[in-house]
Amino acid sequence: MKTTRTQDLIAIALACALALTTTIAQAADALPSWNDGAAKKSVVEFVAKVTAQDSPDFVPITERIAVFDNDGTLWAEQPMYFQFIFALDRVKALAPQHSEWKTKEPFASLLKGDVKGALGGGERAMLEIVKATHAGMTTEQFEKIVTDWITTAKHPKTGRLYTEMVYQPMIELLAYLRANGFKTFIVSGGGIEFMRPWMERVYGIPPGQVVGSSIKTKFEVRDGKPVLVRLPELNFVDDKAGKPVGIHLHIGRKPIAAFGNSDGDLQMLQWTTAGSGARFALIVHHTDAEREWAYDRTSHIGKLDKALDEAQARGWTVVSMKEDWKQIFAFEQ
Amino acid sequence: MKTTRTQDLIAIALACALALTTTIAQAADALPSWNDGAAKKSVVEFVAKVTAQDSPDFVPITERIAVFDNDGTLWAEQPMYFQFIFALDRVKALAPQHSEWKTKEPFASLLKGDVKGALGGGERAMLEIVKATHAGMTTEQFEKIVTDWITTAKHPKTGRLYTEMVYQPMIELLAYLRANGFKTFIVSGGGIEFMRPWMERVYGIPPGQVVGSSIKTKFEVRDGKPVLVRLPELNFVDDKAGKPVGIHLHIGRKPIAAFGNSDGDLQMLQWTTAGSGARFALIVHHTDAEREWAYDRTSHIGKLDKALDEAQARGWTVVSMKEDWKQIFAFEQ
Numbered sequence: 176m177k178t179t180r181t182q183d184l185i186a187i188a189l190a191c192a193l194a195l196t197t198t199i200a201q202a203a204d205a206l207p208s209w210n211d212g213a214a215k216k217s218v219v220e221f222v223a224k225v226t227a228q229d230s231p232d233f234v235p236i237t238e239r240i241a242v243f244d245n246d247g248t249l250w251a252e253q254p255m256y257f258q259f260i261f262a263l264d265r266v267k268a269l270a271p272q273h274s275e276w277k278t279k280e281p282f283a284s285l286l287k288g289d290v291k292g293a294l295g296g297g298e299r300a301m302l303e304i305v306k307a308t309h310a311g312m313t314t315e316q317f318e319k320i321v322t323d324w325i326t327t328a329k330h331p332k333t334g335r336l337y338t339e340m341v342y343q344p345m346i347e348l349l350a351y352l353r354a355n356g357f358k359t360f361i362v363s364g365g366g367i368e369f370m371r372p373w374m375e376r377v378y379g380i381p382p383g384q385v386v387g388s389s390i391k392t393k394f395e396v397r398d399g400k401p402v403l404v405r406l407p408e409l410n411f412v413d414d415k416a417g418k419p420v421g422i423h424l425h426i427g428r429k430p431i432a433a434f435g436n437s438d439g440d441l442q443m444l445q446w447t448t449a450g451s452g453a454r455f456a457l458i459v460h461h462t463d464a465e466r467e468w469a470y471d472r473t474s475h476i477g478k479l480d481k482a483l484d485e486a487q488a489r490g491w492t493v494v495s496m497k498e499d500w501k502q503i504f505a506f507e508q
Numbered sequence: 509m510k511t512t513r514t515q516d517l518i519a520i521a522l523a524c525a526l527a528l529t530t531t532i533a534q535a536a537d538a539l540p541s542w543n544d545g546a547a548k549k550s551v552v553e554f555v556a557k558v559t560a561q562d563s564p565d566f567v568p569i570t571e572r573i574a575v576f577d578n579d580g581t582l583w584a585e586q587p588m589y590f591q592f593i594f595a596l597d598r599v600k601a602l603a604p605q606h607s608e609w610k611t612k613e614p615f616a617s618l619l620k621g622d623v624k625g626a627l628g629g630g631e632r633a634m635l636e637i638v639k640a641t642h643a644g645m646t647t648e649q650f651e652k653i654v655t656d657w658i659t660t661a662k663h664p665k666t667g668r669l670y671t672e673m674v675y676q677p678m679i680e681l682l683a684y685l686r687a688n689g690f691k692t693f694i695v696s697g698g699g700i701e702f703m704r705p706w707m708e709r710v711y712g713i714p715p716g717q718v719v720g721s722s723i724k725t726k727f728e729v730r731d732g733k734p735v736l737v738r739l740p741e742l743n744f745v746d747d748k749a750g751k752p753v754g755i756h757l758h759i760g761r762k763p764i765a766a767f768g769n770s771d772g773d774l775q776m777l778q779w780t781t782a783g784s785g786a787r788f789a790l791i792v793h794h795t796d797a798e799r800e801w802a803y804d805r806t807s808h809i810g811k812l813d814k815a816l817d818e819a820q821a822r823g824w825t826v827v828s829m830k831e832d833w834k835q836i837f838a839f840e841q
Contacts (some may be wrong), residue, residue: 237714314756358716371760381570382760383691383716392756394749394775401778403756410757416727423647423725423736424743425758427704427715442727445734 205351207501208344214457214499217492218348221455224364225431226355232453236356240430242386242422243349245363245370247436247477249378250341251330253468255290255476257337258369261324263290265308273307282307306407313402314368316474321372335506342496343505345434345459349378357432361385362422364414364439368405369508370429386425388413418443431455441482444491456491458482465498466507530737538684540834541677547790547832550825551681554788558764559688565786569689573754573763575719575776576682578696578703580769580810581792582711583674584663586801588623588809590670591702594657596623598641606640615640639740643723646735647701654705671710675792675829676838678767682711690765694718695755697747697772701738719758721746752777764788774815777824789824793817796830799840 209215225234246252266276266285278284281300282294294300309317330340349359361370363381367387374380389410405482413421419442422430432455433440433447440458448454460479461470471479486493496503542548558567579585594807599609599618609615614626614633627633642650682692692713694703700720707713722743726738746754752775755763765788766773766780773791781787793812794803802827819826829836 237708367757367760375570383758384674385760389757392753394752394779396778401752401775401782403752413552419727419736420725424700424722425716427700442734445729446727449734 205354206344206347208347210499210501212499214492214494218351218455218457220452221432222352222355225453234431234452238428238431239352239355239357240360240426240428241352241357242360242362242426242430242447243345244433244435244437244440244443245361245365245387247461248342248434248440249345249349249361249432250337251467252477253470254331256365257330257340258365259335260331261321261328261369262304262308264324264328265320266304269308269427302409304414305390309366309369310405310407314392314395314405315402317368317405318372321369327372333504333506335504337508338373340375340504342459342500343502344500346378346505348434349380352432353379358424359384360426360430361387362413362418362433362443363387364412364417366390386413386421388417414439416442419446433457433481434459435480436461436484437477439477441485444482444485448489448491456486456489458486458491458493460493460495462495463500463503466503467496469497512578530672538687539677539680541680543832543834545832547825547827551684551788551790554690554786555685556788565787567764571761571764572685572688572690573693573759573761574685574690574765575693575695575759575763575767575780576678577768577770578694578698578720579774579796581675581767581773582678582682582694583670584800585810586803587664589698590673591698593664593670594661594702595637595641597657597661598600598653599637602641605726629717633741638723642699642702643738643740646737647725648735650701650738650768651705654702658706665837666837666841667826668837671706673837674710674838675833676835677833678792679711679838681767685765686712692717693755693759694720695746695751695766695776696720697745697750699723700746719746719754721750747772749775752779755779766790767792767795768815770810770812771815772810774818777815777818781822781824789819789822791819791824793826793828795828796833796836799836800829802830 183204188305206215217498224230225239226233227233243249246256250257263285266282269277269287270286273282276286279304281296284293325338327336329335333340335438359380361374361384363370365387367385367389370387371382371385374385375382391410393406395402395404411417411421418440422443427451430447431450433444434457436459444456448456457484458479461468461477463469470477471483483493539548551748555578557563557565558572560566574581579589583590596618599615603609603619606615609619614629614636617626658671661670662668663670666673685692694707694717695712696703698720700718700722703720704715704718707718708715724739724741725742726739728735728737744750744754751773755776761785763780764775764783764786767790768777777789781789794801794810796802803810804816816826
């Protein structure tokens, strides 16, 4: 026991030294990939006023909750949601075991490379694809499938790993908020079990702080071993009006800052900014067709229309990727 | 900004000093309400081996997850679940607005004080009571109702606040685990929104680390203000086989230690101990009819039968409240 205690003390001392160093480093410029402008200024001013003890807007650490959408806010979402590309890759991988897919939609179209045709079946087609690729295995097996894919699959346009398609300015923002006592959460329409296996490594966000859509799971004892089996049945859709519900169920506290990029985030931004005291809402606007993509009001993916109007009406921060970000991806020169 | 940074540094320094002091204090005797015996020894040995860096069983801090049942494990559950007493009190409070309850079961029996008769309707009767008392209001309104009740209502036998009916040895155990880098979670069949308003104050467990049963909620804008309304519809039952499902959904990581008291905790204990590496399972056995209550295999509340057999077969720690606890409630002399 004595050795353990001594090591604990050393570990704590080291952690403290690290925390001090980090805070000092953050003070220099925590957001180097952001151009100096209104967007960066609004973030820094908000953080300053909620963390200064003598500020009328001071917020204690336990209440410093920040929620982030993922697709289009922390990583790219074009030419389609990356989780959907994952599902398509799974359909291809599983096709040899499903000869019936050759004639069964939406699989037949998908296997011919006709994604548009496959999705002609709308939500029902999507659900069929999810069921076929995301259910039937244990949670541990699914975690391995996701991990294998995310560490090898490449983006069709850039040829980069999907985890390289994260926005460098947002990675800096996550770290900056945490250095200022914020707890950062993901609140995404993406599948919770698709996101958790890699988000701690890439965003520094542990599994318990990832809120997302889910299918049902069932406890079973298989060969004497307790497992959770993934069922082909939706449990929760963490999008639009579902986002405040997901936040409430998982976090149980109202965030004071929310970050999104589309109409799917509107209710989360409304819910976050409705509380008393200082609140912050930010929308990432995809305005850079050269370095990333440019889309908003009429896009099928990441449609930003009502939320853009509301941002303008209510003075939420709108980040123009083209104007506000020096660098978008870490792999850019 | 300069002032803020300085204050941050001071806050961190103070937190570090506090952490060191706490660790040193814990080293003396972190579990003073526990008698020296096999149960206490098993806990201390487990913590020692997963926290010692040079131990083959060392577990990094991020994986030190401990899950606790609530009713009968952290606080008492006799003569009936406290949340059910809350529901009965709500029925009485709401009765003047529901003249139809005078002739409608299960309310008619309840209002006559005949709880047994009311519950003759089984699960359906319970559900009727939950719907009538737990739904229809916003989440903020419900939080206030719970807070008002928990800070004033008294236990029928002891005359104490329900939050005084917590087990002192378990409060010490929660603090002891956290001082050793564990993250402590509640995983209870109780309502998640019934527990969150007071658990941070009483157990030191923040809302985001409380997993429980829930009803559905719905996002609405009422009088221009976004709210979540509680619906009379079950969302999730966090009991028995539901506990591993709840753990997986909320925490996303397998615990290495689990604490329960009844067959409702069996699957949680099985799931926790099924992982590789050092694992710990503990059952609180209600054996003290004088200081608390004595019940197990045939009890309607907190039935402990299969889990007791499995604990004996698998060498899980079984705490006898009578033998292992010097003191049960803090209010005892």
